[in-house]
Each structure stands twice: as structure tokens, then as C-alpha cells.
Amino acid sequence: MILFSLFLVLMILISLSMGYISIPIMDIITILYGKISGNLQIIENTREVYLAVIFDVRLPRILTCAGVGAALAVSGGLFQGILLNPLADPYTLGVSAGAAFGACIAILLNLSAAFVSVPAFAFTGACTTLFVVIFLSYSSKNPMSGLSSNNLILSGIIVAAILSAGISFLKFIANEQVSVIIFWLMGSFASKTWLDFIAVMIFLIIGFFISMFYARDLNLISLGAKSATSLGVNLKRVTIILLVTGSMLAAICVSVSGIIGFVGLLVPHTVRFITGPDNRKLIPLSMLAGAFLLLFADTITRAVLPHEIPIGVLTALTGGPVFCWIFKKSKFK
């Protein structure tokens, strides 16, 4: 836990120093220390351009990226717990398709002039999808099968399929804007601001608190509906609260940075090998690991590669094979 936190801090520092203008790590520490302690004299003898690069460009992007990675990993852990499936991810319920559909509409109607509208539309799309999926799989008559993992996964797949057809249609009629849509869908952290960071952090903090509050109940859900209920878990309430929490986390991530796959699937799944399935350990550690991993990937695409490639593509291209390897290895251990 502490080790992972240290890794994350180190990664943030390294990431800050790397880029088009490289800044020595010692300078970064001095600058950050000066800003936090309010001791502006220390900063005076560093270069002005460093300050601008750090505070206006790199830090918001890096922190947003870490926040999104953390939120995706927590969300993935929640979904895997609720859906009783170690291969579920934040997008299983179609949240990403909903967000993408919302974003496509915003881009198509050329609302991107107003700064917040694309993320806002994406967020609305994600929430609407979630409620449609919950509505589809909920039945007040039969408490046993309502909201069961099979119902949820099935409704999620149906809704996502309809929405991706919708996205294809929007792309078809979009003409020259189609490239904007495609780039948005692939995900990026380029030109993220402090506003994005604050939005992600608010959701992350609330979501993390709720997840930890119900972490033990989430453990018990894996015993099956009947046993969990007989041990005092209010199954329906816990399921809905955690579903909404997980989906909100995924929704804010998608609206801020587009669709970034594999973090939500890979991180909780891998961390489970270290911590075991106990969500009280799994969720916090996944959060740190997710932040670390996504920041690592973003730093590579931003500072190491000659051209910035979309982060969603990078995580899937590197995460996929890693996942295959872990999967194969763990299966036959």
C-alpha cells in the first residue's frame, strides 16, 4: 500500500520532468515545495518557463490522468464484484457506448464551441444508458432474479449494441466531422485543465468512500444472493448503490478523456493476485495501481514516443497482450 503510493508519487515526479522541455527532478521538487509551503522565494531563482510548463500544462494533465486511471480501476473492481465475474469492466453495462453516443451528438451538432458541452453530453449519455440498463434488468415481482448478474450483463450488451449502431449512423452522416468523433472516441489526455482534474477528483473521492463503505458487503455478494441476504446484506440496495457508483466513475472518466479500455479490466484482475479477493484491500490498491499504470502509459505516449498516439489505443495494444500472458499463466499454475 505504502509502497504503491511511493511508486505513484515517484511516477508523477518523473512524468513531470519528461516531455518536450525536460526539467530536472530537483527543480520540480523545489518548485512544488515552494508552491505548497507558500515560500515563493525558493521559486524566484527557477526559470519562469518551468513554472508555466508545470502548472499550466503538465500537472493538470498528469493529475487528471492519474485520477482517471484510479477511477477506472475502482469502477472495474466494483463491477467485477457485483457481476460476480472477474472479467467484467466499467464498460460492461454499456456506459462507454452511452457516453460515446452523447459525445457524438454534441460534436455533430457542433456544440463544441461551448467548452463543457462534449463532456456534459457524454456524461448525460452514460447516465441515461445506466438507468435504461437497470430498468431493463429490474423486476419488482421476482426479487430473486431481478438485478442478477446475468440480467445486467445481457441488458448491458443489448443497449450497447443498439448504441454502437447509433454511433455508426452518426459517423455516417457526420461527413467532415467524422475525424473529430473518431479521435474523441480513442481517448486522450492532451490539453486537460485543472477543471477536468477537479471534476474527476470529486467523483473519485465520493466513489472511493462509498466503495469502501460497502466493501465488506461486496465480499459477501460473491457467496450468492441467498447466502448474502441471510448474512444480513441488503442485496438490492447494495447492488444498486454500487452499480450507480461504478457507472458514475466510469462516466466521468469517459467524458473527460474518451474511451480508455483495459485499465478497468486488467488492474483489479491483476491486483487480485496480490491481495486476494477481499475488496477492502483490493479497491484501495487497485486505485493506486490504476493511477500508476495509466500515468505510465500517458507519459510514454506524451514524452517518449515521437508522435502522440491516442492513449486508448496504447492501453489496449499493450494491456491486451499483458492480460493474455497473465491469464494464461494464472490458469495453469
Added chain:
Amino acid sequence: MKLNLHDISFAYHLDIIIKDINCSFVSGNFYSIIGPNGSGKTTLLDLISGFLAPCTGKIDIDQKPVLSLSTKEIAKKIALVSQDYTINFPFTVKEVVMMGRHPYIPRFSQPSGNDMEKVNKMMEVTGIRHLQDRKINELSGGERQRCVFARALCQDTQVLLLDEAFSNMDINHTLQMLSIVKQSVKEKNKLVISVFHDLNLASSWSDALLMLKEGEIKAFGNSQDVLTQQTIKDVFNVTSIVEFNKYVQAKQVYYPSI
């Protein structure tokens, strides 16, 4: 302590599973429910445990309707060993047994010394102490059932519902678990209701038998009255010989080969 069922009926859509059941269970007794597949045995337990709500009628535990209690309050009164003992994530045996203490451990707190003591004791009596660090999904069916059984014992409730809790255990472990249960019924005045398929075990271990057929009570009372060639023919549609066995000190059922 007394558990009363008044005019209980239950239906999934139009299929009536339980029809107008009236009966009482009193603590200090071991009850067995017997009946053919699909006769509503499990549904009856689900209704008692509050997992399902009856369509008509009500169930009282000490004059209080079960459904008026919160799930947490029910969990401190009624424990259930369900038929479905698959666990989806690789928790260790100890973690699973500790889950039995869930209703007693406040949020964000660690298990107390008392909780640990109970968990260790129950793992000891059910003979799974040596498995405590093993992963639950790597164990055999019978071992897993013993873990689930230990978990229910840790719940420390007045009422224990067993839904074919011994179905995968060998005879040695079945008898061990039954004697643990029987002992707690007699010494701690607990109430146990168990679904059985083995009529002979049901007869020799329980104080009273409840025979279900198509959601209705066909017979309810001590094994002497309930187990007869006639009732077994009516309910299970098999020919049998029923006689008192002096070694077992209970009625036993024998099935001639055709």
C-alpha cells in the same frame, strides 16, 4: 422461542409453490422437512429466512413478523446453509468462515478477539482448521459444504436452517455435523430445521418430521406417525418397508429392489 407460520402461500407468477401452510416450530427441537423434488422444501426455508416474501399469510418469530425486521436483525436470529455453496472469488476458508460474523462487526472495524475465537472454534469442530489458508474454490464439494456450515455456526443464531447441507459430505462428516447440530439443539435450546433427502437419517436424528407434497403439508409430527408405508407411497410414489430399528432407536425405511 417459537416460529409460527400462518396461512402461508407463495407463487412464482402463476405456479403455486406453497399452499396454505400452518405450523409452529419450537426451540429445543430438530425438525426435518422431507418431500419429493419440487415439493417446495427450499421455498419454505426461503420464506422462513425472509429471503422471499409470502403472497399471503405471515411468519412470526417470537410474535414479531420476520419481514418487519431488517436483514441485519434477521441475520442475528436466523442462519441459513443454502444448497448453493459455489463462491465466485477465491476467498480463503478462514475468510469465508469469518463472513459468518458479518452481522456483528460494525463497518470499518476489524474482527474482535471474540470473533476470531468463534471462527477458530467453529473451524475446529467442523474439522476444517487445517484447511484455513486454502482457497475455497480449490476444495472438494464436501469440504466446501463444511466451510459453509462452519460459517452458519459462527453466525451464532437461535434458528439454523439447513438446506441439504450434508448432500456432498461423506457419512463420517455427515454424522459429525449432525451431532454438533443436535448437541446445540439440546444444550443451547436452539431451533434447527433441515431439508433431507435421506429418510433414515431424518428419522433417526430429528424430533419431528414435516412431509411436503406439492406445497402442502402431508404429515407433521414425530417419525413414528409420519413415516409409514402409506405416506411414503402417497408422497414419493415408492413401495417401501418401514419398521422400527432397535439399534437406531427410530423407524427406518427399506426399499426392495424391483
